[in-house]
Amino acid sequence: MKPYLLLALLYLALLPGEVAAQNRYFTKTGYIWFFSSAPMEDIEAHNKKVVSFIDFATGEMAFSVPMREFSFRKSLMQQHFNENFVESDKYPKATFSGKFNNPQQVDLTKDALYKVQVEGELTIHGVEKKVSAPGTLEVKNGKVLGKSEFVVAPADFDITIPLLVREHIAKKVTVYVDLLYQPYPGDNP
Amino acid sequence: MTKHLKYLLFSLYMVLLPPALQAQDDLLSLAEAADSSDTGKVTGAFKATRLVNGHSVETNGQQELLFLISHRFGTLNSGAYNLFGLDQATIRLALEYGITDRLTAGIGRSSLEKTYDGFLKYKLLQQRQGAVPVTLTLFSSAAINTLRNENPERDVPFSSRLAYTSQLLVARKFNERLSLQLAPSWVHRNRVATRQDENEVFAVGAGGRFKLTKRVSFNAEYYYVLPGETADDYINSLSLGFDIETGGHVFQLIFTNAQGMVEKFFIPQNTGVWSDGDIYFGFNISRVFSLKKEKDLKNEKAW
Numbered sequence: 001m002k003p004y005l006l007l008a009l010l011y012l013a014l015l016p017g018e019v020a021a022q023n024r025y026f027t028k029t030g031y032i033w034f035f036s037s038a039p040m041e042d043i044e045a046h047n048k049k050v051v052s053f054i055d056f057a058t059g060e061m062a063f064s065v066p067m068r069e070f071s072f073r074k075s076l077m078q079q080h081f082n083e084n085f086v087e088s089d090k091y092p093k094a095t096f097s098g099k100f101n102n103p104q105q106v107d108l109t110k111d112a113l114y115k116v117q118v119e120g121e122l123t124i125h126g127v128e129k130k131v132s133a134p135g136t137l138e139v140k141n142g143k144v145l146g147k148s149e150f151v152v153a154p155a156d157f158d159i160t161i162p163l164l165v166r167e168h169i170a171k172k173v174t175v176y177v178d179l180l181y182q183p184y185p186g187d188n189p
Numbered sequence: 190m191t192k193h194l195k196y197l198l199f200s201l202y203m204v205l206l207p208p209a210l211q212a213q214d215d216l217l218s219l220a221e222a223a224d225s226s227d228t229g230k231v232t233g234a235f236k237a238t239r240l241v242n243g244h245s246v247e248t249n250g251q252q253e254l255l256f257l258i259s260h261r262f263g264t265l266n267s268g269a270y271n272l273f274g275l276d277q278a279t280i281r282l283a284l285e286y287g288i289t290d291r292l293t294a295g296i297g298r299s300s301l302e303k304t305y306d307g308f309l310k311y312k313l314l315q316q317r318q319g320a321v322p323v324t325l326t327l328f329s330s331a332a333i334n335t336l337r338n339e340n341p342e343r344d345v346p347f348s349s350r351l352a353y354t355s356q357l358l359v360a361r362k363f364n365e366r367l368s369l370q371l372a373p374s375w376v377h378r379n380r381v382a383t384r385q386d387e388n389e390v391f392a393v394g395a396g397g398r399f400k401l402t403k404r405v406s407f408n409a410e411y412y413y414v415l416p417g418e419t420a421d422d423y424i425n426s427l428s429l430g431f432d433i434e435t436g437g438h439v440f441q442l443i444f445t446n447a448q449g450m451v452e453k454f455f456i457p458q459n460t461g462v463w464s465d466g467d468i469y470f471g472f473n474i475s476r477v478f479s480l481k482k483e484k485d486l487k488n489e490k491a492w
Binding site: 024026028049051052053055060061062063064066068069073074075076078079080082083084089093095097162165186 | 216217219220221223224225226230231232233236249250253287290365403404434435438439477479481
């Protein structure tokens, strides 16, 4: 056991100081829902299994969104979503990788609300696209509440909507993001 | 693993682990690794709760009410006088409700022999990538013939009007297009038409679907009645169909040699011969109504 400990200590000693500091936060129960309003019907789906990481030192953010976890009001809609539109068998996850613009302004020790602009690559249905969206980060009791709202066009991600259901699905879908970040325990072993 | 090897691996791991953990890609791979959601579930083996005549492994979603209208015209060989069967029709109306995502209860009423039927369907196993190879659903139903007794000489006790069916539905979605299903079935009829008929009938159903496009699939289904189980003049049912999916419902076009739409009819007592043109054209249309409240949907999965 000893050599391991020794090595581990050595390794920790060699690590740069900023990793040891608590600046990475995460959630595995992030909430994303989307809403599509079309002449025939409104469609909404909710997903509370979103994984997200945020690094307050650099402003980097990452999202992993399991597509099968979107729950719709009608199971047939859910089936259409998974089978025909986003093809969850082939592309089980949507991801986002990017940055918010003002990490140096965010003070994690004080409760406050910060307006942020997030920019990065959103990948849905295997198609990567640059996106930019406004949001807020609210520091509260050592946790961080992240919120955002933006618009996605299915066509931008090669999601074609057949003529038959065109009246049911909007060309623009509003996506709502609601996350409660906690300090990432991986940083404090 | 020996101690030395462990030690070596550990050292190697420590050396190779870059201190720059904060790289953007790492944050994303960290996120993807932490994602423990169930993505291996294989859903949508079939589009509808019916393969053609018989049930498929699919159950309704929770709190969903499915209204099913099934229709079979007369036989195609009945000639131009009957517009190839279109003049005649048998119909079955049914409601199916998802008590949970796995348990469905249904009731139906067929014009054939004025039959009422009720069933329960329970999805025991769900196919999962690399873990569970098949979806397995148990099906059990009872049907009651409610025709008036027109012959006062003959007593028809209530029990003799009953028939029961139990099925084990096993299906596997092989790929996006192909799903196959096997259905060992047991039908018990309290009273049968002739002495040669058996009360107990064992049969094996086999069928599948092949998706032609994203919204249209070709389906086939065959019920093989084990020899000696029923009178010899009955014929195994063979049904072909197309599933067409439109926005809110699934439309099934059907060609079959079975007129009935309840198991006790189409498994043991078919008389239609395909090669003679005793083919019934028909359709199933299902419409789903969600009785879920918006509020429930939002609160479905807790934080």
